[in-house]
Amino acid sequence: xxxxxxxxxxxxxxxxxxxxxxxxxxxxxxxxxxxxxxxxxxxxxxxxxxxxxxxxxxxxxxxxxxxxxxxxxxxxxxxxxxxxxxxxxxxx
Amino acid sequence: xxxxxxxxxxxxxxxxxxxxxxxxxxxxxxxxxxxxxxxxxxxxxxxxxxxxxxxxxxxxxxxxxxxxxxxxxxxxxxxxxxxxxxxxxxxxxxxxxxxxxxxxxxxxxxxxxxxxxxxxxxxxxxxxxxxxxxxxxx
Numbered sequence: 675x676x677x678x679x680x681x682x683x684x685x686x687x688x689x690x691x692x693x694x695x696x697x698x699x700x701x702x703x704x705x706x707x708x709x710x711x712x713x714x715x716x717x718x719x720x721x722x723x724x725x726x727x728x729x730x731x732x733x734x735x736x737x738x739x740x741x742x743x744x745x746x747x748x749x750x751x752x753x754x755x756x757x758x759x760x761x762x763x764x765x766x
Numbered sequence: 767x768x769x770x771x772x773x774x775x776x777x778x779x780x781x782x783x784x785x786x787x788x789x790x791x792x793x794x795x796x797x798x799x800x801x802x803x804x805x806x807x808x809x810x811x812x813x814x815x816x817x818x819x820x821x822x823x824x825x826x827x828x829x830x831x832x833x834x835x836x837x838x839x840x841x842x843x844x845x846x847x848x849x850x851x852x853x854x855x856x857x858x859x860x861x862x863x864x865x866x867x868x869x870x871x872x873x874x875x876x877x878x879x880x881x882x883x884x885x886x887x888x889x890x891x892x893x894x895x896x897x898x899x900x901x902x903x904x
Contacts (some may be wrong), residue, residue: 719823720822720823721823722818722822722823722824723769724767724769724818724823724824724825725818725823727767728767728818754772755771755772755773756769756770756771756772756828757769757770758767758768758769758770758825759767759768759770759813760767760768765767765768766767766817766818
């Protein structure tokens with residue numbers, strides 16, 4: 675997330691709320707699941723880490739838009755030795 | 767989209783520059799100047815930026831990247847004495863700053879021929895858990 679810390683709370687974004695959003699949009703639907711068979715759109719889009727990162731951004735970005743903060747980057751590790759960074763369409 | 771791949775190699779080096787006296791070298795580089803060198807388990811990250819291919823869903827072929835990085839860098843550096851075994855360091859002190867520049871230069875040999883539109887944008891080398899060096903070329 676990128677943004678200016680709120681002058682009252684001192685936070686860019688409430689991390690408890692961020693955790694909820696990530697769990698609802700990503701972890702609960704995808705964890706322990708077969709992506710190709712159980713997680714649309716990967717029934718029709720090949721689930722490379724690049725495409726998964728784009729889908730994570732698509733799910734998260736609208737829910738993390740505030741006046742003082744926005745989603746800055748999604749980093750997805752496929753393994754410890756391979757990861758992708760996606761910062762939205764402008765970064766493509 | 768940026769794809770980053772991580773590679774490991776172990777190598778030894780000694781930090782010593784001929785322009786300075788032995789005691790100046792000892793003072794400047796401390797333990798890194800000990801006469802027989804010392805080793806590191808380096809971690810190299812190579813970051814590539816490019817569009818996602820609509821057919822493959824990938825920015826680039828990872829196996830091709832692995833081959834390129836192994837041929838140009840990892841197989842040459844791994845288990846070597848950088849000061850004595852690697853020509854780039856015959857007259858260049860192998861600080862990790864300089865290693866990053868050398869790695870970047872070596873990777874760019876034949877890069878466009880192999881990877882076309884995909885740009886090499888960052889080299890990062892972790893020398894120890896406490897020291898990391900990053901060269902951004904985008």
